[in-house]
Amino acid sequence: MADIPLQVISENSVSERRITPSWSITQLRRKLEPVTGIPPSSQRISLKTATKETIAVEAADEDTVLLSNFPLSAYAELHIVDTRPASLRLNLNDTSGVEKYVMPAEEYEKKSDSVLAWKKAEKLGRFNPDAPSLEKAKIDAFNFDVKSRGIEVGKRCRVGGNDARRGEIKYVGEVKEIPGSIGAWVGVHLDEPVGKNDGSIGSTRYWGTESALKHGVFVRPERVEVGEWPMLDDLEDMEEI
Structure with missing residues (x-):
């Protein structure tokens, strides 16, 4: 069966991915981990169809149940929820602990593709004689x-x-x-x-x-x-x- 484009939606990302119906649910979980950052065992997956029906993507034996058993349609939404406690999740939206990079003035003045370089070339502002x-x-x-x-x-x-x-x-x-x-x-x-x-x-x-x-x-x-x-x-x- 041909791959089907789906919208993969999680707390920290939204992207379009091509899903192969011959994958098992276990294979899907493994492939979603690098996309969502959620470990396979902590993923709760649901499929929202074109009719807005929400179907849980799960099974008793996920190694053998294939995605072709679910009503996949182009650009349907695949929602992945992280079931881990909040303290164990990666918060990719929190930048408070990330040190902001500030380019030294001397280095900035040497750049040829900056706003400052453009002002110099166009003789604007303080560079206007x-x-x-x-x-x-x-x-x-x-x-x-x-x-x-x-x-x-x-x-x-x-x-x-x-x-x-x-x-x-x-x-x-x-x-x-x-x-x-x-x-x-x-x-x-x-x-x-x-x-x-x-x-x-x-x-x-x-x-x-x-x-x-x-x-x-x-x-x-x-x-x-x-x-x-x-x-x-x-x-x-x-x-x-």
Whole structure:
């Protein structure tokens, strides 16, 4: 009889294997051990057919009973359960005891097929000879925005053209805690608690006190509109009731 492809499923592995119907159950157990890591005597084997029926693959004399006695069909599932106590099983998913390999920096720099080597070849990031001038151009652009928009500490403003996000400028400058940040940021204390912080990022406080939760926000200069933006009066509309 021709071999039949089955899905062999155990706790630590799932794989497609070709099963020969002329094998005995004992032969099957031996062949499953290197696939599942479960000793033959500790295997509980069951066959899940296309009709979802589950049949135990076992017999009183497993040396003589052949797999052709079972309804094998292509891509049916062969489930193998490890009957050993948990303390005796191999836990291949637990990597806590495996020492993580960290390649030395000197060795990594010598590799020709690494991301670092690709960046060098493409002259990206710190390997770009124009990087210092590009960074300076970005900083100059932010500084120009600050000056041209009249952004100064103490002035009233609104953020992102949103009337609900009016406030007072409390900080203008670099914010080292923002990843990849260069150039000027504008810290605004919003009138309403619709911001992202309380005037601090990480362990650095740029203005105010911890009581002003959600009143602080840091944005780039192009999102700040300086002007005579008075605080919103929630009771203003009451006059029309």
